[in-house]
Amino acid sequence: MSYRxxxxxxxxxxNAGEKVRLAGWVARIRDLGGLIFIALRDRYGKTQVVFxxxxxxxxxxxxxxxxxxxxxxGIVRLxxxxxxxxxxxxxxxxxxxESVNILSSAASLPVGVEDEEDPGRELRLRYRxxxxxxPRMLGNLKLRxxxxxxxRRFHDEEGFLEVETPFLIRSTPEGARDYIVPSRIHRGxxxxxxxxxxxxxxxxxxxxxxxxxxxxxxxxxxxxxxxRQPEFTQIDVEMSFVEEExxxxxxxxxxxRLVKDTRDSDISLPFxxxxxxxxxxxxxxxxxxxxxxxxxxxxxEYFSGSGFKAFETVLSKxxxxxxxxxxxxGGLSRKERDNLEVMAREEGLAGLLSVPVREEGLTGILGxxxxxxxxxxxxxxxxxxxxxxxxxxxxxxxxxxxxxxxxRRHLSELWNLADDSELKFCWVVNPPLFEPDEDGxxxxxxxxxxxxxxxxxxxxxxxxxxxxxxxxYDLVLNGVEIATGSxxxxxxxVQKQVFRxxxxxxxxxxxxxxxxxxxxxxxxxxxAGIALGFDRLVMLLAGESSIREVIAFPKTxxxxxxMDGAPSEMDPDILKELGLKPVKSS
Numbered sequence: 036m037s038y039r040x041x042x043x044x045x046x047x048x049x050n051a052g053e054k055v056r057l058a059g060w061v062a063r064i065r066d067l068g069g070l071i072f073i074a075l076r077d078r079y080g081k082t083q084v085v086f087x088x089x090x091x092x093x094x095x096x097x098x099x100x101x102x103x104x105x106x107x108x109g110i111v112r113l114x115x116x117x118x119x120x121x122x123x124x125x126x127x128x129x130x131x132x133e134s135v136n137i138l139s140s141a142a143s144l145p146v147g148v149e150d151e152e153d154p155g156r157e158l159r160l161r162y163r164x165x166x167x168x169x170p171r172m173l174g175n176l177k178l179r180x181x182x183x184x185x186x187r188r189f190h191d192e193e194g195f196l197e198v199e200t201p202f203l204i205r206s207t208p209e210g211a212r213d214y215i216v217p218s219r220i221h222r223g224x225x226x227x228x229x230x231x232x233x234x235x236x237x238x239x240x241x242x243x244x245x246x247x248x249x250x251x252x253x254x255x256x257x258x259x260x261x262x263r264q265p266e267f268t269q270i271d272v273e274m275s276f277v278e279e280e281x282x283x284x285x286x287x288x289x290x291x292r293l294v295k296d297t298r299d300s301d302i303s304l305p306f307x308x309x310x311x312x313x314x315x316x317x318x319x320x321x322x323x324x325x326x327x328x329x330x331x332x333x334x335x336e337y338f339s340g341s342g343f344k345a346f347e348t349v350l351s352k353x354x355x356x357x358x359x360x361x362x363x364x365g366g367l368s369r370k371e372r373d374n375l376e377v378m379a380r381e382e383g384l385a386g387l388l389s390v391p392v393r394e395e396g397l398t399g400i401l402g403x404x405x406x407x408x409x410x411x412x413x414x415x416x417x418x419x420x421x422x423x424x425x426x427x428x429x430x431x432x433x434x435x436x437x438x439x440x441x442x443r444r445h446l447s448e449l450w451n452l453a454d455d456s457e458l459k460f461c462w463v464v465n466p467p468l469f470e471p472d473e474d475g476x477x478x479x480x481x482x483x484x485x486x487x488x489x490x491x492x493x494x495x496x497x498x499x500x501x502x503x504x505x506x507x508y509d510l511v512l513n514g515v516e517i518a519t520g521s522x523x524x525x526x527x528x529v530q531k532q533v534f535r536x537x538x539x540x541x542x543x544x545x546x547x548x549x550x551x552x553x554x555x556x557x558x559x560x561x562x563a564g565i566a567l568g569f570d571r572l573v574m575l576l577a578g579e580s581s582i583r584e585v586i587a588f589p590k591t592x593x594x595x596x597x598m599d600g601a602p603s604e605m606d607p608d609i610l611k612e613l614g615l616k617p618v619k620s621s
Contacts, residue, residue, distance in 0.1 A: 042057075043125070046111055060141075072086075103137060182569070185297065189288075250569065251566075277561070286518065290510075302458055306462055326453040330360070332357065337416075349429040358426060361423060384442070387426055388401075458576075461510075464508045465505075466482070468505035480533070488529070496536060525561050530555060
């Protein structure tokens with residue numbers, strides 16, 4: 036006999052009079068003296084089960100505890116009209132129990148399952164198997180599953196081959212530290228876990244696969260945040276004989292399908308495209324949130340010679356002055372504006388000048404320093420009206436823009452400017468190919484060293500590499516970068532030039548990337564691709580603020596698993612077999 040004939044979210048009025056078996060967890064017990072009501076829960080929902088005091092079975096019901104796993108058998112009956120629970124999918128019926136079988140008794144739980152109270156990060160991770168019972172978490176895992184299936188169906192229909200790439204690989208530069216796997220057979224040598232399948236998907240294009248995709252597992256040993264984990268999943272896509280435009284259109288079509296499949300809503304195509312330099316200048320970020328305005332404007336000319344000494348000093352040192360116009364915020368109190376300045380300092384700004392706009396003009400120090408014509412001119416430039424608030428900051432150009440970008444995000448949260456139900460996509464295109472390295476005396480690749488430079492800048496690779504732009508593109512959703520991709524280099528000579536620009540000479544390139552350079556020499560098709568952060572994407576679709584809430588078994592900020600105790604100390608015999616010696620932690 037099977038444990039159940041129906042799930043706990045399946046029964047309705049159509050089943051009235053039927054004899055059914057259900058199995059699940061005891062979610063809630065109510066003893067009303069004469070009747071005992073139990074809410075029985077499984078992944079699919081809840082069903083109310085009724086035990087009558089006059090029946091012998093009632094004694095067994097009184098012995099039950101929350102989260103006991105039970106099986107019941109009984110008759111489905113309609114609830115009275117005034118007792119129907121419209122908030123439950125099974126709310127129009129209940130099951131009168133005829134038998135109950137306790138399958139597993141539950142001890143007192145350290146983490147609540149039925150309530151939405153946050154037990155704290157440590158308990159959430161330590162007792163993950165309990166936290167997963169919460170409907171919200173099960174819903175997130177279901178959403179993740181639906182997104183995964185949507186991606187697979189879409190690419191299958193588009194003629195892509197799903198190809199698995201290796202986990203045990205040779206280390207390649209990807210921007211973070213590798214996780215290392217020592218080899219027992221090749222003592223003294225080690226594999227790396229892939230930060231991405233970058234070189235393998237390029238090898239697949241050289242091998243003639245033409246269209247590849249994979250739900251790829253990736254590993255990066257880096258400092259973690261709410262949107263990072265040491266192991267994560269990305270939607271990896273690569274295509275041959277395509278240009279940047281082809282990849283963008285393909286990705287937009289995939290996102291439209293995915294949003295329809297998971298949220299049953301439509302998004303408009305094409306997505307807005309923003310030049311990288313424009314994104315930095317207008318939003319202070321290469322991942323701008325387009326759901327609200329708060330544009331950043333450069334205001335040097337208005338403060339040069341204005342008599343406002345603090346900003347004039349910055350300008351004299353080749354710095355810059357920027358402003359933000361906040362609509363309808365001119366009525367903030369002095370204390371509220373002081374709090375904004377504290378927030379600005381926390382984001383690295385030297386200070387923040389807040390200026391309310393009134394019908395008669397600007398208030399405060401700018402009202403005194405700027406004549407009426409200048410006040411009108413700056414308000415028109417900032418698109419500020421009476422009742423708005425102007426915010427100004429000055430400092431090093433790049434650093435100030437970066438700080439204002441973070442401040443802009445904080446202001447949107449403080450003032451609830453973004454609609455959490457909205458999905459706002461944009462492409463950020465045309466970034467530089469290189470940026471200064473950590474030491475500041477060399478260059479490193481902005482994305483990765485296999486990104487193709489723009490055709491117009493090829494001649495600058497040797498003479499002025501810092502001025503070269505790339506054929507790269509990032510997809511941003513609600514201020515979060517969810518994808519990055521590029522046209523790849525398919526000419527081995529250009530690839531060597533790029534390596535040399537980041538300090539990898541031909542000898543070192545042959546040592547580290549000889550297989551790629553050799554593969555490119557045997558006839559490589561023009562190819563391009565993109566990798567989407569699947570965890571981040573599902574996080575945004577679910578309306579969560581951390582990818583931990585859409586991953587079944589995530590790790591902490593120090594890459595440890597509180598549930599099973601990973602990483603653990605290694606057995607000395609295993610270390611000896613691998614040719615390793617233990618090192619005491621400092």
